[in-house]
Amino acid sequence: MNGNGRGLIELDDLRKVYDTGKTTVEALRSITLTVRENEFVSIMGPSGSGKSTLMNIIGCLDTASSGSYRLKGEEVSDLDRDRLAEIRNQRIGFIFQNFNLLPSLTAFENVELPLLFKGAPTRERRERTEHLLGQVGLADRMKHRPTELSGGQMQRVAIARALACDPDIILADEPTGNLDTTSGKDIIGLFEELHHAGRTLVVITHDQAIARRTKRIVHIQDGLITSDGPALQG
Amino acid sequence: MKLVLHLFRRATRIQVKRMVMTVMALTWGTISIVLLLAFGEGLQRNMARNQKGMGEGIVVVWPGESEKAFQGLPAGRRIRMRPEDVQYALENIPEIAAASGEMRQWGIQITYGRKSVNNRAFGVEPSYGDLRAHYPEAGGRFINAADMRERRRVLFIGNELRDELFGEGGEAVGKVVLLNRIPFTVIGVLKKKMQMGMYSGPDANRVTMPLTTFAALFGRTTLNNLVYKPADPARTEAVRKQFFAAMGKKLRFHPEDTRAFYLWDTVKTQGMMTNILFGIKVFLGVIGGLTLLIGGVGVANIMYAVVKQRTVEFGILMALGARRSAIMGPLILETLFLTALGGLFGIGIGAALVQLLGWLQGMAKSEAMQFLGKPTFSATLAIVTVAILGIIGFLAGYFPARRATSIQPAQVLRYE
Ligand SMILES: Nc1ncnc2c1ncn2[C@@H]1O[C@H](COP(=O)(O)OP(=O)(O)O)[C@@H](O)[C@H]1O
Ligand SMILES: [Mg+2]
Numbered sequence: 001m002n003g004n005g006r007g008l009i010e011l012d013d014l015r016k017v018y019d020t021g022k023t024t025v026e027a028l029r030s031i032t033l034t035v036r037e038n039e040f041v042s043i044m045g046p047s048g049s050g051k052s053t054l055m056n057i058i059g060c061l062d063t064a065s066s067g068s069y070r071l072k073g074e075e076v077s078d079l080d081r082d083r084l085a086e087i088r089n090q091r092i093g094f095i096f097q098n099f100n101l102l103p104s105l106t107a108f109e110n111v112e113l114p115l116l117f118k119g120a121p122t123r124e125r126r127e128r129t130e131h132l133l134g135q136v137g138l139a140d141r142m143k144h145r146p147t148e149l150s151g152g153q154m155q156r157v158a159i160a161r162a163l164a165c166d167p168d169i170i171l172a173d174e175p176t177g178n179l180d181t182t183s184g185k186d187i188i189g190l191f192e193e194l195h196h197a198g199r200t201l202v203v204i205t206h207d208q209a210i211a212r213r214t215k216r217i218v219h220i221q222d223g224l225i226t227s228d229g230p231a232l233q234g
Numbered sequence: 235m236k237l238v239l240h241l242f243r244r245a246t247r248i249q250v251k252r253m254v255m256t257v258m259a260l261t262w263g264t265i266s267i268v269l270l271l272a273f274g275e276g277l278q279r280n281m282a283r284n285q286k287g288m289g290e291g292i293v294v295v296w297p298g299e300s301e302k303a304f305q306g307l308p309a310g311r312r313i314r315m316r317p318e319d320v321q322y323a324l325e326n327i328p329e330i331a332a333a334s335g336e337m338r339q340w341g342i343q344i345t346y347g348r349k350s351v352n353n354r355a356f357g358v359e360p361s362y363g364d365l366r367a368h369y370p371e372a373g374g375r376f377i378n379a380a381d382m383r384e385r386r387r388v389l390f391i392g393n394e395l396r397d398e399l400f401g402e403g404g405e406a407v408g409k410v411v412l413l414n415r416i417p418f419t420v421i422g423v424l425k426k427k428m429q430m431g432m433y434s435g436p437d438a439n440r441v442t443m444p445l446t447t448f449a450a451l452f453g454r455t456t457l458n459n460l461v462y463k464p465a466d467p468a469r470t471e472a473v474r475k476q477f478f479a480a481m482g483k484k485l486r487f488h489p490e491d492t493r494a495f496y497l498w499d500t501v502k503t504q505g506m507m508t509n510i511l512f513g514i515k516v517f518l519g520v521i522g523g524l525t526l527l528i529g530g531v532g533v534a535n536i537m538y539a540v541v542k543q544r545t546v547e548f549g550i551l552m553a554l555g556a557r558r559s560a561i562m563g564p565l566i567l568e569t570l571f572l573t574a575l576g577g578l579f580g581i582g583i584g585a586a587l588v589q590l591l592g593w594l595q596g597m598a599k600s601e602a603m604q605f606l607g608k609p610t611f612s613a614t615l616a617i618v619t620v621a622i623l624g625i626i627g628f629l630a631g632y633f634p635a636r637r638a639t640s641i642q643p644a645q646v647l648r649y650e
Contacts (some may be wrong), residue, residue, distance in 0.1 A: 052648075056642075056644035059553075061552075061553055061642060061643040061644040061647065062642045062643070062644035062645070063642065081557075081558055082557050082558065085552065085555050085556060085557045085558070086555065086557075087555075088552070088553060088554065088555040088643075089554065089555020089556075090555065094553055096647065096649065097649055098649050100546075100550045100553070100647060101550075102547060102550060102551075113551070113554050114554045114555055117551075117554060117555045117556050117557070117560060118555070161554070165555070
């Protein structure tokens with residue numbers, strides 16, 4: 001196993017069944033996985049294997065059907081809505097394939113949102129937002145709306161937003177899936193920087209080249225982990 | 235809170251057309267509830283006033299025929315009340331607060347100068363003035379004890395009869411009129427009143443004189459009827475029994491002989507009327523409320539559509555850590571804002587219409603319009619309307635907002 005320190009994410013026999021009335025889909029069958037602090041993990045697997053389902057549960061965007069999920073030792077599966085909202089707000093930074101920026105807000109306002117939900121004072125919000133947008137190289141795009149930005153820029157806004165409340169862990173579901181190769185490389189470069197700065201990252205990807213730049217690769221197939229080991233540094 | 239306002243401001247920017255329609259629907263609903271309730275209120279006030287026209291809480295008694303044989307007297311005997319029986323009743327039934335005998339004669343010719351009218355004359359006692367709401371216009375008075383004692387030839391005349399004889403609003407007090415050629419002095423004119431209940435004709439076009447004068451003039455010894463008022467309106471039934479018992483002893487009929495007197499208990503009929511009016515008001519209120527509810531359903535519908543359109547946005551907000559209240563708050567605020575706007579317009583327009591209708595009604599002199607009463611917009615009414623609006627606004631926002639936030643963010647953010 002890679003990484004040091006205690007388990008930041010501990011999944012034990014996690015299962016997820018989607019019941020759509022007519023059919024039921026066993027998206028996750030028995031997932032047991034530990035991610036430690038400052039790990040940089042990639043998750044790979046064919047389409048429909050359950051990667052997003054797993055990521056959503058880790059990100060508290062969905063709940064498991066059974067099994068246990070502990071985040072920093074705290075059992076998450078039996079928390080109430082508001083507590084989950086708080087975890088999503090302050091402990092998790094989620095990055096989506098399609099960015100999920102609010103189109104009516106500027107880059108600045110998008111990054112500011114999590115800080116608003118946290119209840120941070122105006123001044124702190126402004127300073128933090130400006131700092132983060134600077135960090136992802138968008139200091140000169142703060143007043144732009146998402147439609148006025150390129151895909152790579154949008155994803156960088158999303159990353160800044162994910163970092164807003166200084167989360168314990170960054171989760172990214174195919175963050176480069178909608179980007180051209182160059183922009184994708186930029187994003188991975190950003191992730192590496194974050195990893196070196198001590199952050200914990202879990203990234204879903206299809207791209208071997210990207211996976212090789214992480215420290216650990218987990219393979220999933222049909223809702224089961226088929227392999228889990230250190231990435232071969234290329 | 236700041237966040238709620240922040241999100242609210244953005245939310246209100248969209249859906250302008252829909253919002254205008256919603257506000258219009260709510261305005262219409264509010265107008266109808268205001269109008270209906272105002273009419274109900276006006277009707278009730280009018281009825282209450284008209285009811286008092288004949289006097290408040292009185293019982294009118296007509297003598298009948300005995301049905302039961304009693305103390306050797308046969309059944310089917312006519313009961314006769316004499317003027318002194320009134321005093322007897324007052325002395326023997328402490329629960330009767332006031333009473334007056336009443337005599338009546340039809341077809342009296344009343345003449346002033348060259349004008350002459352044919353109408354009814356009544357003989358009553360001084361207490362009759364309060365009992366039967368015979369209040370005088372300024373400058374006049376009702377029959378008093380001295381009139382009675384001295385059998386004065388004085389006359390209290392109805393306001394409409396005055397109008398006929400002396401011209402509309404003409405000075406009558408102090409003038410001498412002829413009653414079947416016998417001169418009488420007018421001492422007072424009945425103050426105009428709306429009278430709903432009546433027996434032997436309206437009070438406005440008759441003449442009234444002291445009972446003693448009447449008895450002497452027409453050679454009468456028996457009363458046509460008697461009017462009494464129980465001290466406690468809640469005890470009219472008990473007082474009625476006491477009346478039968480006391481009068482039975484005096485006039486010699488069985489105390490439970492229900493045919494001996496015929497009674498009109500206005501307390502009972504007024505109670506019934508109050509219930510009917512309350513029913514009408516509730517009915518009007520329910521119709522108005524339903525109209526408003528339709529507006530409310532419209533708002534809820536719009537909110538559902540808004541929510542549906544914005545599910546992804548809410549999903550993102552929840553993924554970023556928005557609590558349920560941070561999303562529900564602005565939505566509820568939005569509907570409350572819409573209802574407040576609709577309510578404001580509705581109450582404003584409704585109140586203006588009420589004023590206008592009241593004014594139009596004042597112009598129109600028709601009896602039917604007067605009976606309907608002037609629509610009245612009261613504070614209670616405003617509070618009721620606002621309360622209904624508030625509840626509707628809250629519910630119309632609450633349920634769509636609740637639905638919007640009851641899903642997992644992942645459900646709406648799924649992306650293939
Ligand atoms: N909300 C849902 N309802 C029903 N089935 C779902 C839902 N989300 C995912 N699935 C199914 O679960 C399986 C795993 O999906 P997902 O986790 O999105 O896979 P991946 O991200 O690896 O492509 C798929 O078969 C998918 O169709
Ligand atoms: Mg996926």
